[in-house]
Amino acid sequence: MTSPIRMLEADPGLACDPADPSCAVPGVAGEYADDLLVGIYRSARTVAMVGASPNPMRPSYFVMKYLQRKGYRVIPVNPVAVGQAILGEPVVADLRDITEPVDVVDVFRRPDAVPGIVDAAIAIGAKVVWMQLGIRNDIAAVTAEAAGLTVVQDRCMKIEYGRLSGELAWSGINGDRITSKRQALLG
Amino acid sequence: MSDTPQPGIGEQPPLDSSETPEPARRSRYGIETRSIHAGSPPEPVTGARNVPIFQTTAYVFEDADHAASLFDLQTFGYIYSRITNPTVAALEARVASLEGGRGAVAVASGHAAQLVAFYTLLEPGDHFVGSRFLYGGSLTQLSHTFPRLGWQGTLVDPRDEAEVRAAITPRTRLLFTESLSNPAAVVADLAMLARVAREHHIPLVVDNTMASPILCRPFEWGADIVIHSMTKFLGGHGTSMGGVVVESGRFDWSADDRYPGLSRPDPAYHGLTFHETFGDFGFTMKARAVALRDLGPALSPTNAFHILTGIETLPLRMERHVRNAEAVARYLAAHPAVAWVSYPGLEDHESHARAARYLPDGAGSVFTFGLTGGYEAGVRLVEGVELWSHLANVGDTRSLIIHPASTTHRQLTDEQRTAAGAGNDVIRISVGLETAADLIADLDQALTG
Numbered sequence: 172m173t174s175p176i177r178m179l180e181a182d183p184g185l186a187c188d189p190a191d192p193s194c195a196v197p198g199v200a201g202e203y204a205d206d207l208l209v210g211i212y213r214s215a216r217t218v219a220m221v222g223a224s225p226n227p228m229r230p231s232y233f234v235m236k237y238l239q240r241k242g243y244r245v246i247p248v249n250p251v252a253v254g255q256a257i258l259g260e261p262v263v264a265d266l267r268d269i270t271e272p273v274d275v276v277d278v279f280r281r282p283d284a285v286p287g288i289v290d291a292a293i294a295i296g297a298k299v300v301w302m303q304l305g306i307r308n309d310i311a312a313v314t315a316e317a318a319g320l321t322v323v324q325d326r327c328m329k330i331e332y333g334r335l336s337g338e339l340a341w342s343g344i345n346g347d348r349i350t351s352k353r354q355a356l357l358g
Numbered sequence: 359m360s361d362t363p364q365p366g367i368g369e370q371p372p373l374d375s376s377e378t379p380e381p382a383r384r385s386r387y388g389i390e391t392r393s394i395h396a397g398s399p400p401e402p403v404t405g406a407r408n409v410p411i412f413q414t415t416a417y418v419f420e421d422a423d424h425a426a427s428l429f430d431l432q433t434f435g436y437i438y439s440r441i442t443n444p445t446v447a448a449l450e451a452r453v454a455s456l457e458g459g460r461g462a463v464a465v466a467s468g469h470a471a472q473l474v475a476f477y478t479l480l481e482p483g484d485h486f487v488g489s490r491f492l493y494g495g496s497l498t499q500l501s502h503t504f505p506r507l508g509w510q511g512t513l514v515d516p517r518d519e520a521e522v523r524a525a526i527t528p529r530t531r532l533l534f535t536e537s538l539s540n541p542a543a544v545v546a547d548l549a550m551l552a553r554v555a556r557e558h559h560i561p562l563v564v565d566n567t568m569a570s571p572i573l574c575r576p577f578e579w580g581a582d583i584v585i586h587s588m589t590k591f592l593g594g595h596g597t598s599m600g601g602v603v604v605e606s607g608r609f610d611w612s613a614d615d616r617y618p619g620l621s622r623p624d625p626a627y628h629g630l631t632f633h634e635t636f637g638d639f640g641f642t643m644k645a646r647a648v649a650l651r652d653l654g655p656a657l658s659p660t661n662a663f664h665i666l667t668g669i670e671t672l673p674l675r676m677e678r679h680v681r682n683a684e685a686v687a688r689y690l691a692a693h694p695a696v697a698w699v700s701y702p703g704l705e706d707h708e709s710h711a712r713a714a715r716y717l718p719d720g721a722g723s724v725f726t727f728g729l730t731g732g733y734e735a736g737v738r739l740v741e742g743v744e745l746w747s748h749l750a751n752v753g754d755t756r757s758l759i760i761h762p763a764s765t766t767h768r769q770l771t772d773e774q775r776t777a778a779g780a781g782n783d784v785i786r787i788s789v790g791l792e793t794a795a796d797l798i799a800d801l802d803q804a805l806t807g
C-alpha cells in the first residue's frame with residue numbers, strides 16, 4: 172500500500188515541506204484521499220483517545236462527544252484523570268490497559284509524546300494512529316506505517332467526519348467537496 | 359478641482375516581481391464549476407437538485423443531549439436562523455470556495471460584514487489602519503461609527519508603503535483596504551500590504567466587492583480575511599442585499615496575545631477557546647457564534663437564494679462587464695466633452711500596472727470620468743440618459759450612472775467633495791451587460807444633448 176502522506180524525495184522523514192504554505196493548512200484537498208478517511212470511519216468501532224480531558228471546554232471533549240453521537244465507542248486514556256469518567260466512559264491510564272480491540276488511537280498529546288503512543292498502539296494491535304489538528308511527528312508516523320498501521324496527522328477526527336458527511340458545510344466551511352450524488356460519503 | 363482624476367501619489371517604487379500569487383487552497387475544480395456547484399450538493403431528503411429556500415427560523419432537536427451538544431458547538435447542526443440556516447450555509451460555502459478560503463459567514467449587507475469582521479478582531483481601545491480610498495459609506499462607518507465602539511483608525515494610501523508602515527501602532531490589530539476601490543478605481547498593492555501586515559503579525563482584511571473573486575483573489579496575495587458586499591456583483595442582478603466575511607485559515611491567532619477573543623477562553627461562550635477548538639476556521643466560528651449571534655445582522659434565506667443563483671453566472675458576467683466597461687471607457691476617453699477617464703484598464707491610468715498584476719482579466723466595470731462642463735454638465739448627463747439608470751448602486755446587470763456632487767456627496771463643501779473624489783465634474787458609472795453599442799449610443803445622445 173502506498174503511503175497516504177505525500178513524501179518529499181529529498182527527505183523521506185519529512186511528510187510535508189514546511190515551506191509549502193498549503194502544507195500548513197489542515198483540510199487541503201489531496202493530502203489524504205477521501206477514500207482513505209472514509210475507509211477508516213466505516214471500519215472503525217472503537218477509538219482510544221489519548222489525552223482525553225474531563226474539561227467540557229477542551230477540544231478532546233468536543234471530539235469525544237461528537238464521535239459518541241456518531242455511534243463510536245470512545246475510551247479515554249489519561250493517567251492524570253484515572254478514577255474519573257468522561258462522557259460515561261471510565262478513564263484508563265495507558266493504552267496497554269485496554270482489554271478490548273482498539274481500531275483507532277486518536278492522539279491529543281504534544282508531538283514529542285507521539286513515539287511512545289505509537290509503540291503502545293502497535294503493541295495493542297490498533298489499526299490506525301490519528302494525530303489531531305496541529306500534531307505531527309513524521310518519524311513516529313514512519314514507525315507506525317512500517318508496522319502496517321495507517322497514519323493520519325494534523326487532522327481532527329470530528330472535522331474530517333463533518334467534511335465527508337457534508338455537516339461541516341452547515342457552518343459555511345469549505346471542504347472542497349463537489350458532488351451531484353444524493354448520498355454523502357458518510358452519515 | 360484640478361483635472362487630475364487619479365488620486366496621485368509621488369514616485370512609486372516598481373512592483374516587486376518576486377512576490378507572485380500562491381493558490382491559497384488548492385481545489386480539484388475550476389472556478390466556473392465551483393460557481394455552480396460549491397456548497398450545493400443535492401438536498402438529501404427530497405433529492406431537490408438546486409438549493410431549496412429554507413424559509414425557516416428554527417430546527418427541531420433529536421433529544422435533550424443533541425440540543426445541548428448543538429448549543430455547546432460540539433455537534434454541527436442548525437438551531438436558529440440568526441446563526442445558521444441551510445440556504446445561507448450553501449452560499450457561505452460557495453463564496454469560501456470561490457475565494458479559496460476555509461470558511462465564511464454571510465450577513466445582511468456589506469456594512470454588516472465589515473462590522474462583524476472588525477468586532478471579531480478588535481477590542482475597545484484597539485486601532486486599525488484603513489485605506490483612504492474606500493466606498494464613501496465605508497469611510498463613514500470606519501471614521502464615525504467604529505470610533506464610538508472604541509476602535510480608532512488611521513486612513514492611508516494603500517499604495518504607499520512608507521505611509522502604511524508609519525500608521526501602524528502597538529495597538530493596531532488589522533489592515534483594511536478595497537482591492538479595487540469604489541469609485542476611484544485605485545488598485546491597492548496587495549502583496550506589499552500583505553508583507554507589511556505579516557511583518558507586524560496583523561491580518562490584512564480586503565474588501566473584494568468591486569473585483570469579485572473572478573477578477574481578483576486576495577488570499578493568493580497573502581490577505582487573511584476577505585469581505586464582500588454581495589449586493590453588488592456576486593448577486594449581480596440588483597435584487598438582494600447581502601454581505602460575507604471569508605477566512606483564509608492561514609493566520610495564527612494564537613501566536614501572541616493580541617487576539618484574545620480567539621486565543622483565550624471566551625467568556626461570551628462559556629470559556630470556549632475558538633482558535634484552539636476549531637483550528638483554521640476558528641475565526642469563522644467566532645464571527646458566527648458571537649458576533650452574528652449578538653449583533654444580529656442575519657441574512658434572509660430568500661436573499662441567499664437569489665445571490666446563489668447570481669453566482670452561478672458570475673464568471674460569464676464578469677467577463678462581459680469588463681468587455682463592456684473597456685468599450686465605454688475608450689469611447690469616453692475620445693469624447694471632447696469628457697476631460698478625463700479614470701479606468702485602470704486604460705494604459706495611462708496610474709493603477710494600470712497594478713491592475714495588470716492583481717486583476718489580469720480586467721479592472722472591473724465601475725469607474726469615474728470628468729466632464730469639461732462641470733456641475734451643470736453632470737446634471738444634464740444623468741438627466742439626459744434614457745437606457746442608463748440614475749441611481750446609487752453598482753454591480754447590476756443594468757448600467758448605472760450617478761453624479762455624486764448632486765446626490766451622495768451633496769452635503770459636503772466643494773473641498774470635501776474634491777478630496778473624496780466626488781468633485782463637481784465627476785460622474786460614476788457601473789457598466790452593465792446590455793449591448794455595448796446601445797450603452798455608447800445613449801451616452802452619446804446625452805453628452806451631445
Ligand SMILES: Cc1ncc(COP(=O)(O)O)c(C=O)c1O
Nearest residue numbers: 467468469493540567587589600
Ligand atoms: C466596495 C463596497 N464595500 C461595501 C459596501 C457596502 O455594502 P452594502 O451596501 O451591501 O452594505 C459597498 C456598497 O456600495 C461597496 O461598494
